[in-house]
Amino acid sequence: MPKIALSVNSQPVSHDVEGRLLLVDFIREVLGLTGTHVGCDTSQCGACVVHVNGQPVKSCTLLAVQADGADVTTIEGVSPDQGLNPLQQAFHEKHGLQCGFCTPGMVMTAMALIEDNPDPSDADIRHGLEGNICRCTGYQNIVEAVRTGAKVMRG
């Protein structure tokens, strides 16, 4: 069995894994970090988005062995111990969620988007969230939440 060593939310982790183990299953089942969700398991919905070396990826479409040596950040890694980060706070205030199932993936994708483009237009936000599907909200409030979160983060 291959042995992998990586950093997850700035903590070093090493483990023996089967080649076929998906990164999302490593995160949820092995590490017990259940904030990362599985919505479709067919690479469509983005509920499973985490950052690998700073880039958002669908962790259901990546093998854990492919993340060997990488820096992985999950939704737990961007959430403060108490309360919410500014983007999460904006999702809360702008009603950017209903059931909340898609929200971890939305937040992880939007965090990377804002990092690349601190002042995104609505069109930039919609283009950037094309890989994230929400069954509840109709997206309007998600776009507003990202716009608001970006503004707070710009200061």
Add this chain to the structure above:
Amino acid sequence: MQDFEYQKPKTVTEAGDAFNAQSDGSFLAGGQTLIPVLKQGLAMPSGLIDLAGIEDLQGITATESTLTVGAMTTHARVAASPEVQKAIPALAGLAGGIGDPQVRNRGTLGGSLANNDPSADYPAAVLALSAVVVTDKRRIPADGFFTGMFETALDEGELITDVEFPVAERAAYAKFPNPASRYAVAGVFVARVDGAVRVAVTGAGPGVFRAAEMEAALDKDFQADALEGIAVSEADLIADIHASAGYRAHLIGVMAGRAVDAANANVGAA
């Protein structure tokens, strides 16, 4: 998913050796097509040879006449590359319109070409620009590379290392994306290289193809108006839940016109 042996070689030679040592090996690039295929049990390789550790397959270099892109270069990297934006802006635009950000962060040029999905974007660019697909064994001109639906000229275990794109005088890509997946319902790449016009169509047929009548018309007059009156036959086009063959035939004309306009405006439309 059935388990497999996982290997991560550092050189092209090691990758070939690792492939040959497997009874049923498979190269792994970005995994954005292969991992879903493995999950569905449509392939059960004995071993996966991950190409991500091979430095030689990465990167972008440009000369005055040729843009060379390594097989493992991701769509996101091509889209953001100043070299690509300068040499062939239409190619950067095409890469930036593939799928979604997460797919672009993993998916690669080599994986897209080896897979040759009939709705994929890159095959249109490779065919219209008359690019050369370079492998560990030989150089394959675009006209001989795409041999059918999910079929290419690659031999068993043959590895794409780079693609050489001639720098075009004019080029643009226009696609009508499937609103869910962003794959092309119809996509047209138009290019003028060394005075000759080539038009490649993806998404609409069982594989990427050239539109000869459009090429002849644009050779005489490189304007969208020149395409007027050219009817695309729907006989060989795909009909599925996304679009009928007739609608796809119509879209090819519309996308071709948009691509010519964009090429003349010197921008790469996605």
